Amino acid sequence: MTTRPARLALALSALLLPLVAQAADKPEYAVAYRQGIMNGLAWNIGPLGKMVKGDVALDAKRFAFLAERAAVLAPMALEAFTADTTAVKSHAKPEIYKNLDDFKKRMQDLEAGTAELAKVAKSGDEAKMRVTFGDTVKICKGCHDEYQEKH
16 A cells, blocks of 8 residues: 555656756756755645644644655755756755765755654654654754755
């Protein structure tokens, strides 16, 4: 049986495959791809933050669904951070490519953090969900502070 996040990943892959295939020729496509992934992450992380802050009721089932989608998306972004994209207008600082090992580690931390968040969310333990969400957001913020232009 295929899970919803797996179907989402498959659908995203099918939709984005032509862009990825062309990315080698057009850095703009790589930037559009990674921005799409980052927007997808924000689309899913944002409502989690509202639940954690108490702005909306914490719905454990929805929390788990959104956390799983973030875990599916997180590993997809790194491949589109290529040196040939530095001339393309984006929020990515050029320091990414000067400190590529650090950036890659931060992206791996994001993958691990979102995977842990999805795992904890499945448990339904609201206290752990809140703590793990906070840990995950710290990973995001740390990378944004270092490698994203303010906008």
